[in-house]
Structures are given as C-alpha cells and as structure tokens.
Amino acid sequence: MTVHLDPLPRAAVQRILQAALEEDAPHGDVTSQALIPASAVATAELTAREAGIFSGGEVFAAAMALADPEAAVELLVPDGASFTAGDVLARVRGNARAVLLAERVALNLTQRMSAIATRTAEYVRRVGGSAARVADTRKTTPGLRLLERHAVRCGGGSNHRFSLSDAVLAKDNHLAVLTGGDDARLTEVLAGVRRNLPHTTHIEVEVDRLGQIEPVLAAGVDTIMLDNFSLEDLEKGVAVVGGRALVEASGNVNLDTIAGIAATGVDIISVGALTHSVRALDLGLDIRVEAVPAAALP
Incomplete structure (x- = not known):
C-alpha cells in the first residue's frame, strides 16, 4: 500500500x-530502579x-x-x-531503565494505531473500484485524535473535520x-448561516430523508450527509444532488455493507468503527539487557 x-x-x-509517561510513572519506575x-x-x-498495517513509528521513536x-x-x-507475524518493525538500543520505562506507553500507542490502520485498510479494500473515500469521524479516544487520524491515513483512509472548530456540520438536532x-x-x-460565515468555511448538512x-442544496451547502439511508434511497439521493455538492453516507456502515454503499455513487463514507471499537494489534517488545559488570549490580 502506498499512501501519502x-x-x-x-x-x-x-x-x-509526556502526559502518558507522567501517568504511567509519576515518580519513576521503582521496579527498574530497584532491579536494573x-x-x-x-x-x-x-x-x-x-x-497488519504499521502505524506509529514516529511515536515509538519519540517515546524512547x-x-x-x-x-x-x-x-x-x-x-x-x-x-506479517514475526516481522521486526523497529529496534532500539539505549539505557535499560529508560527502555523499560517507555515500553508500555510505546506499545500501547503503536498497537492501537496499527490496529486502526489495519481496520481502515480492510474497509478501503471493500470499496475498491469505486470513487468513494472512507473517512473517520470524531469518535476517537480523547487526547489521541491526532494519532488516530494519522493511523486512518496509514490505512489508506481519509480524515473528516478534526474538531468542532473546523467546519459547520449541521445535524438533525x-x-x-x-x-x-x-x-x-x-x-x-x-x-x-452561509451569509454569516467566511467564504472559506465548509458547510455540511445532515439529512435523514430525500425531501x-x-x-x-438551495442554500448553497458544500456537502450533504445522507444519514441511515437505504441503498435505494442513497442512489436516489446521489441522483438528486447531481454533483451540486459532495455526498457523504453515514450510518449502518460496516464491513458487510460498505461495498453496497460505495456502489451507490456517494463521494464519502464516514465510519466510526475505524476508531471507536478497534482491538489493539498484538505487537511485542522483546528486550535483551546487555551484560552488566558485577560491581554495577544493585
């Protein structure tokens, strides 16, 4: 897979x-300090x-x-x-106490990011042959959205708005x-709304029925989100829009349904499952401490 x-x-x-390490070792790693x-x-x-698909190399290196x-x-x-299973993804050599200190934080983040990338790649494969983009949502882990969105891109997916500050998205409520x-x-x-916003602000509106x-569209919006539409109504909705705005499909999207949704001609398919319910990918850190002179032993 080649992704930018x-x-x-x-x-x-x-x-x-820094926040993760402070949480995990607020006063140092007493185990390593006592034994190493x-x-x-x-x-x-x-x-x-x-x-799987790898994501988080920069994060692993920065943690170490x-x-x-x-x-x-x-x-x-x-x-x-x-x-594939058994591949070595990264290697580090450094102070043993430090490697052990960073181990869990580095693993937790790369395991989650690689899981998101792997899940995203599977969704992207299912829409192969269509023009639809698979996009994430704001259903991310608080504080980790930056990393999780990067992981989506690693899997070949696209990013939706980063935050509530980035664009107007008017939903049913x-x-x-x-x-x-x-x-x-x-x-x-x-x-x-359009008149009162800067011309550079993107406006998306969610609709739940064809009418x-x-x-x-008459208000000049940029994207219309068709929420929980049947496949038949998605096709009708795409035809009604007729290229006057981007069409996003949302709701009832999973690995079994996404190919059919993509075939209706929508431009974007947003998938909360890319980030909100992934299982951490199984990565391990195999550590070997080099020989230590007897005089240095605790």
Whole structure:
C-alpha cells in the first residue's frame, strides 16, 4: 500500500507522550530502579505477533527518545506498510531503565494505531473500484485524535473535520432547533448561516430523508450527509444532488455493507468503527539487557 503521509507535529506528539509517561510513572519506575543497574544498556525489538498495517513509528521513536535522549532507534518498516507475524518493525538500543520505562506507553500507542490502520485498510479494500473515500469521524479516544487520524491515513483512509472548530456540520438536532421540524424553512435558515460565515468555511448538512435534499442544496451547502439511508434511497439521493455538492453516507456502515454503499455513487463514507471499537494489534517488545559488570549490580 502506498499512501501519502505528512510527518506528525512533533510538539503535539511530545505533549501526548509526556502526559502518558507522567501517568504511567509519576515518580519513576521503582521496579527498574530497584532491579536494573543505572548503567545497564538494553536492545529491544518491536515484533509483530500478527499481520497488519504499521502505524506509529514516529511515536515509538519519540517515546524512547523522551525516556532516553541518547537512545538509538531504527524504524525497519514505514508507516502504512503491511507486515506479517514475526516481522521486526523497529529496534532500539539505549539505557535499560529508560527502555523499560517507555515500553508500555510505546506499545500501547503503536498497537492501537496499527490496529486502526489495519481496520481502515480492510474497509478501503471493500470499496475498491469505486470513487468513494472512507473517512473517520470524531469518535476517537480523547487526547489521541491526532494519532488516530494519522493511523486512518496509514490505512489508506481519509480524515473528516478534526474538531468542532473546523467546519459547520449541521445535524438533525441543530436543524430541529432552528426550524422546529419545518423543512420549508431549511433553505432560509441555512442561507442565513452561509451569509454569516467566511467564504472559506465548509458547510455540511445532515439529512435523514430525500425531501430535505433540495431545500438544503438551495442554500448553497458544500456537502450533504445522507444519514441511515437505504441503498435505494442513497442512489436516489446521489441522483438528486447531481454533483451540486459532495455526498457523504453515514450510518449502518460496516464491513458487510460498505461495498453496497460505495456502489451507490456517494463521494464519502464516514465510519466510526475505524476508531471507536478497534482491538489493539498484538505487537511485542522483546528486550535483551546487555551484560552488566558485577560491581554495577544493585
């Protein structure tokens, strides 16, 4: 799989890792401090126990560097690449206490990110041959959205808006408050929203029935989300929109349904399951502490 991946923002990754290490070892790793000589050096290999798509190499390296700035990390598999059980994905050599300190944080994040990349790649495979993009949602782990969205891209998926601050996405509850359930007011209300926003702000509107599409389109929105539509109605909805806006399908999307949804001609399929319910991929860190002089033993 070949995907375009921008580097993760280093400062943001550092903040995530710092918080994780402070949570995991608020006053240091008392076990390693009691058992491992301060001068001991360890070599560790990040090894796959099952097949998947790799994500999180930068995060693994940064976690080790945060614990030991002198650690030497070699990433053997790039993000977005597939691997099989038994493959060594990365190797690190550094202070043994530091490697043990960073182990769980580095593993937890790379296991989750690789699981998301692997899940996303499976969804992307199911829509092969169509023009539909598979996109994530805001159903991410609080504090880890940056990493999880990167993992989606590693799997060949696309990103939706990052946060509530990025774009207007008017959903059923918003519209119910604004229109009182009167679809005849949709155009007027949404056109007012468009006039009051900068021209660069993207506007997406969720609809749950075919009759709402024309009034929403008349307001000049950029994307229409067809929520929980049947396949038949998705096809009808795409025909009604006729290229005047992007069409996103949402709701009832899983590995069994996504191919049929893609075949209706929608542009985007948003899938909460890419991030909200993945099982961590089985990766392990095999550590070997180099020989330590007897005088250095605790």
